[in-house]
Amino acid sequence: DELEQNLSCLAQSEGAANESTSKLVEIPVAYGGVFGPDLNDVAAQAGISPDEVIRIHSGVDYPVAMLGFLPGFPYLSGLDERIHTSRLDTPRTAIPRGSVGIGGQQTGIYPLESPGGWRLIGRTPLLLFDAGGTREIPYAAGDIIRFVPISEAEFYRIAAEEGTDISDLANAGSDYSNNGESGDARGVSGASSKREPVTQSHRRHYEAHRQNKRHVGNRPRFRTAWLHGSRIRPCRRYGFLVAARSKCARRK
Numbered sequence: 001d002e003l004e005q006n007l008s009c010l011a012q013s014e015g016a017a018n019e020s021t022s023k024l025v026e027i028p029v030a031y032g033g034v035f036g037p038d039l040n041d042v043a044a045q046a047g048i049s050p051d052e053v054i055r056i057h058s059g060v061d062y063p064v065a066m067l068g069f070l071p072g073f074p075y076l077s078g079l080d081e082r083i084h085t086s087r088l089d090t091p092r093t094a095i096p097r098g099s100v101g102i103g104g105q106q107t108g109i110y111p112l113e114s115p116g117g118w119r120l121i122g123r124t125p126l127l128l129f130d131a132g133g134t135r136e137i138p139y140a141a142g143d144i145i146r147f148v149p150i151s152e153a154e155f156y157r158i159a160a161e162e163g164t165d166i167s168d169l170a171n172a173g174s175d176y177s178n179n180g181e182s183g184d185a186r187g188v189s190g191a192s193s194k195r196e197p198v199t200q201s202h203r204r205h206y207e208a209h210r211q212n213k214r215h216v217g218n219r220p221r222f223r224t225a226w227l228h229g230s231r232i233r234p235c236r237r238y239g240f241l242v243a244a245r246s247k248c249a250r251r252k
Helices: 004-020 041-046 050-057 151-163 199-214
Strands: 025-033 061-067 072-077 092-097 100-102 106-110 114-116 119-123 144-149 241-244
Touching: 025 050, 025 106, 025 151, 041 050, 119 144
Parallel strands: 025 144
Antiparallel strands: 025 119, 025 241, 061 072, 061 144, 072 106, 092 114, 100 106, 100 119
């Protein structure tokens, strides 16, 4: 009995320490289309609309249970059971870096290109893992991750500022103006973004920005906030928003 009490006290003290030191990391995500090719399949399995999947997925703050499989791959707990989705019968041989997926009862982010069998519902333009070692992985076990939906245009803009390699999207979805949904990412409201259509000029701007940074020898930095509001501040080091948070909570 005394041993059990001591272990219980130790667990409580460690839990309190983790709560006090954990941080909230907001990850911008372009959902659907070429960024999340399995979004419609997840919606079909759940019996809801793709927009509802986005609302549910981005409406929860996820504790980072552990990092593993790849450097910086966060296994996130707390996924709403309504969008628990089986893995692919045949895994993909190459999943693009930054892809956000669902595998069974968990969700996570692929920080590097890798094989994998999770259902891909979106993609972040942030450079989460830097092989050159000039920046740290932005989250750790015990931190909280929040996904924030963004439009296609925002995706390309942030990717350019971050210096993220998204060359695999060069020919994806033509010019994102076709009649289907293959290249139509869904924005903050969950509806397809029509206010900021992605054109070839966005891609040219992205490539020119990267080439310019590479030429002058500077790493791209995140200089402007991609969200607006009194509580939102840009983080010049990592390119996303970090705030202290004591515990995770479901957002209404």
